[in-house]
Amino acid sequence: MTQIKIYQGGEIPSLTRKIWHTFADNPFALAGLWAVVALLLLAVFGPLIAPYSAEYQDPRALLLAPSWDAAGTVEHFLGTDDLGRDIFSRLLHGAHLTFGVALAIVLTSLVIGFIIGSISGMMKGLKASILSHLLDALLSIPSLLMAILVVAVMGPGLDNVFWAVGIALTPQFVRATHQAIHEELQKEYVKAAKLDGANMIQIFWYVVMPNVWDTIIIQTTLGISAAILDIAALGFLNLGAQAPSPEWGAMVSQGVDNILTAPWTVTIPGGAILCSVLAINLVGDGLRSALSPINN
Amino acid sequence: MTRYLIRRLNLFLATSLVLFAVLFIVTNQFPVEQGFALTGILSPSAQQIAQINADFNLNSDSFDQFIAYLHQRLSGDLGISATSQRPVAEELASVLPASFELASVAATLAIALGLPLGVLASLSRHKITQHTIMAITLTGYSIPVFWLGLTLSLWFGVQLGWLPISGRLNLLYEIEPITGLILIDTLMSHSPYSVSAFIDAILHLILPAITLAVLPFTVVVRITRSTMITIMDQTYIKAAEARGLHTYRIVLRHALPNALIPVIKSLGLMLGAFVSYAMIVEVIFSWPGVGNWLVSGIYQRDYTVIQGGVLAVALSIIFLSIMIEVLHTAINPLSRKELYDSN
Numbered sequence: 136m137t138q139i140k141i142y143q144g145g146e147i148p149s150l151t152r153k154i155w156h157t158f159a160d161n162p163f164a165l166a167g168l169w170a171v172v173a174l175l176l177l178a179v180f181g182p183l184i185a186p187y188s189a190e191y192q193d194p195r196a197l198l199l200a201p202s203w204d205a206a207g208t209v210e211h212f213l214g215t216d217d218l219g220r221d222i223f224s225r226l227l228h229g230a231h232l233t234f235g236v237a238l239a240i241v242l243t244s245l246v247i248g249f250i251i252g253s254i255s256g257m258m259k260g261l262k263a264s265i266l267s268h269l270l271d272a273l274l275s276i277p278s279l280l281m282a283i284l285v286v287a288v289m290g291p292g293l294d295n296v297f298w299a300v301g302i303a304l305t306p307q308f309v310r311a312t313h314q315a316i317h318e319e320l321q322k323e324y325v326k327a328a329k330l331d332g333a334n335m336i337q338i339f340w341y342v343v344m345p346n347v348w349d350t351i352i353i354q355t356t357l358g359i360s361a362a363i364l365d366i367a368a369l370g371f372l373n374l375g376a377q378a379p380s381p382e383w384g385a386m387v388s389q390g391v392d393n394i395l396t397a398p399w400t401v402t403i404p405g406g407a408i409l410c411s412v413l414a415i416n417l418v419g420d421g422l423r424s425a426l427s428p429i430n431n
Numbered sequence: 432m433t434r435y436l437i438r439r440l441n442l443f444l445a446t447s448l449v450l451f452a453v454l455f456i457v458t459n460q461f462p463v464e465q466g467f468a469l470t471g472i473l474s475p476s477a478q479q480i481a482q483i484n485a486d487f488n489l490n491s492d493s494f495d496q497f498i499a500y501l502h503q504r505l506s507g508d509l510g511i512s513a514t515s516q517r518p519v520a521e522e523l524a525s526v527l528p529a530s531f532e533l534a535s536v537a538a539t540l541a542i543a544l545g546l547p548l549g550v551l552a553s554l555s556r557h558k559i560t561q562h563t564i565m566a567i568t569l570t571g572y573s574i575p576v577f578w579l580g581l582t583l584s585l586w587f588g589v590q591l592g593w594l595p596i597s598g599r600l601n602l603l604y605e606i607e608p609i610t611g612l613i614l615i616d617t618l619m620s621h622s623p624y625s626v627s628a629f630i631d632a633i634l635h636l637i638l639p640a641i642t643l644a645v646l647p648f649t650v651v652v653r654i655t656r657s658t659m660i661t662i663m664d665q666t667y668i669k670a671a672e673a674r675g676l677h678t679y680r681i682v683l684r685h686a687l688p689n690a691l692i693p694v695i696k697s698l699g700l701m702l703g704a705f706v707s708y709a710m711i712v713e714v715i716f717s718w719p720g721v722g723n724w725l726v727s728g729i730y731q732r733d734y735t736v737i738q739g740g741v742l743a744v745a746l747s748i749i750f751l752s753i754m755i756e757v758l759h760t761a762i763n764p765l766s767r768k769e770l771y772d773s774n
Contacts, residue, residue: 276450276745277703279710283729287737288460303703361704364575368711371577372726387578394585401585405578412573420569 157425164421170414178235181227186210189228189381193219198397216400217393222386226407229381233370234411236297237362244301245355248308255309256316257339278303278365279372286374293382296375300365304358308351315350319343349426356419360412367408383408435760439753446749454738455500461734465489469500471510471519471735504742510735512728519739522724527743528611529599530720534709536640541647546694549655550682553663564652571649576708580642580715587638595635597717604628639716646708647701654697658690692763699755702748 148156159165187193193215200207201214201222213223255262276284282299289295319325320343328342369375370384378389383404390400461468466475466483475483484490486508488499509519552564588596599613600606606613606620606628614636617629662668663686671681710722717723721740728736760766 276453276741277707277748279707280725280741280744283725283737284457284741286729287732287734288457288462360573365707367575368577368707371575372711372714374729384575384577387575387581391581394581395589398585401578401581405575405582408575408578409570409573412575413570416569416573 154425158421161421161424163417164425167414167417167421170410171418174230174234174411174414177227178231178238181230185221185224185227186212187221187224189220189225190379191220191224193221195219198393198400200397201399201403213403214397214399216386216390217397222400222403225381225386226383226404229383229386229404232293232376232380232382233363233366233384233408236293237359237366240297240301240304240362240366241355241358244305245308245351245358248305249312249351251305252309252312253316253339256313256320257335276303278361279368282365282369282374291374291377293376293380296366296369299369300362303365304362307358308354311350311354312347315347316343319346349422353419353423353426356415356422360415360419363408363412363415436757439757443749443753447746450742450745450749451501451504452497454742455497458500458734458738459493463732463734467513468734468738469503469510471513471733473513509739509742512736513733514728514731514736519735522736523721523739523743525608525611526719526721526724529613529718530709530713530722532612532614533636533639533643533713533718533720534705536636537643537709538647538705540640540644541651544644545648545651546655546687549652550659550687550690552652552656553659554678554682564656568649568652571645572653574645576642576646577711577715579645580639580712583638583642584716594638595631596638599632599635599719600628601631601635604631639712639718642715643705643709643712647698647705650697650701651694654694655690658693659686662686662689688762692759695755695759695762699752699759702752702755706744706748 158168193211196208196211196215197219198217199211199215199219202209202212204214207214211221211223213221213226215221216225278300281303282296285295285299285302289298316339325338325342328338333342366375366382367384367387370380370382370386371388373385373388376382376385378385386404387401387408390397390404394401458468459465466480466487466489467473469487470483472479472483486499486503488495507520509523511518512522515522548564552561555561555564584596587594595601600617604617604622604624604627606616606622606625609616609619613632614629617625617632619625620628622628668681668685671685676685709720710726712718713720713722714726721744725737725740725744728740
């Protein structure tokens with residue numbers, strides 16, 4: 136006897152589940168997610184699986200071509216640079232410098248920016264406009280200029296890149312949070328909650344925030360890709376990670392001297408940066424279309 | 432509208448003041464003597480020390496120092512460069528036009544190519560075309576600009592030998608700078624080879640301009656596409672279709688003006704990243720602009736050059752972003768409604 140299903144109905148999926156389904160429907164976004172997970176694993180475990188150390192110099196294998204080239208060997212899978220250092224190992228050692236530091240920067244500036252942005256977003260009038268416009272001034276100093284100022288004061292180094300890129304990113308989070316909260320506050324359902332007697336904190340956390348999280352998540356993915364590009368660019372200009380460091384941008388700048396004879400010393404680290412930023416942007420794009428209310 | 436413009440002017444002044452304050456604080460943190468950081472005179476005579484102390488009010492409290500600093504900087508005294516011993520303001524005047532030229536050519540290129548492509552991408556019902564355009568723009572958005580510049584100069588400059596990869600003009604041509612914009616100067620010069628110099632200047636401009644245009648181009652394509660898709664579903668477009676208008680006319684007259692509004696807004700938000708990219712492109716292609724000058728200034732720890740360059744670039748960003756905002760409000764009647772709200 137077949138069961139009648141009219142009254143049973145399908146299970147209604149939760150919101151998170153719905154978002155995940157929309158996200159997973161997009162194969163590019165899913166591929167990006169896998170790549171990001173792989174990058175995270177590499178940033179943590181990369182140094183363990185690297186065949187050589189980052190500074191190991193093999194004097195018998197200077198400027199060796201990658202293994203798929205006729206001149207290459209499989210011992211140095213992606214070839215070596217002008218000091219005989221294995222590029223594959225350096226990439227693995229550099230993953231946590233480029234990708235890991237970018238994550239740390241974004242998390243720090245996200246927390247600070249979120250707190251300032253929510254305070255200024257919940258306030259009205261002069262105080263709010265002072266807080267948000269003060270940061271507009273900082274927003275107008277792009278990360279590279281900020282890095283130049285920081286380097287002029289503290290000298291070059293990867294720690295100082297942390298401050299430079301962090302100071303340049305924070306205003307973006309402040310602005311995004313401020314605008315999202317400000318927009319939500321003007322809607323009718325907030326007024327209804329106010330009439331119900333909810334206080335400021337309840338309105339902030341239980342009423343407004345659930346509608347603001349998606350903006351912040353999207354802003355975070357944008358921030359991570361911008362931070363990776365900034366760290367690499369500063370490394371390339373010798374203002375960030377310094378010469379023997381396996382940071383990916385610094386690797387490109389160390390390879391520039393040999394670009395005519397050994398183009399792979401530039402192409403491979405550059406390609407690594409491109410792939411990781413691309414993966415994060417794919418995830419960000421997928422999240423954006425999954426979270427946007429039109430699709431739901 | 433007047434009230435709005437006054438408020439924007441206020442915002443510009445306040446933001447600039449904050450910028451000056453930031454620069455003042457940073458200047459005092461430089462790991463050199465204060466007088467050197469402010470003026471760039473390495474070993475001043477006793478008379479010069481007295482002059483610096485008087486100019487910058489160095490013996491009073493920091494608020495008076497800030498006022499004196501503001502007064503000096505606003506009267507055009509940016510100190511002298513420690514490496515070239517020339518006034519920073521003079522050097523700035525010679526490098527700014529080059530940057531301006533590169534940035535405006537790149538921006539024009541990006542908008543002129545990006546808008547039509549974005550519209551085409553939105554109108555196309557073909558899955559493969561859509562995916563290809565999205566893949567190209569996403570890659571362009573993710574590519575590190577220094578790597579792109581190096582790769583382009585390796586291919587087109589070195590291996591194919593088609594285009595020059597450094598500087599603005601071949602050293603053989605001697606063009607008297609009039610406006611500082613090389614494309615105009617070569618045309619205006621009276622020398623018999625002005626046309627060939629003009630062509631040479633264009634050839635020098637192609638690679639840096641294309642490298643710099645990639646980021647704004649991808650942003651313009653993506654924003655245009657997504658807005659056009661939303662707009663083409665609106666009822667007023669259906670109404671225009673029902674009146675029997677040609678698609679061409681609907682897109683150009685009815686949809687595109689509305690699609691431009693978010694594009695302009697995104698251009699304003701992108702300004703900071705665009706300037707960072709422009710500086711890197713200038714370094715790679717040895718373009719004698721403000722970015723190249725500023726980066727060599729930081730290598731030489733030339734503190735007056737650093738201050739002058741950061742000040743000029745940040746001020747122009749503030750000015751441009753406020754101008755873009757004003758433009759955005761002027762062409763978008765909906766955003767004007769909010770102006771007269773409580774906030």
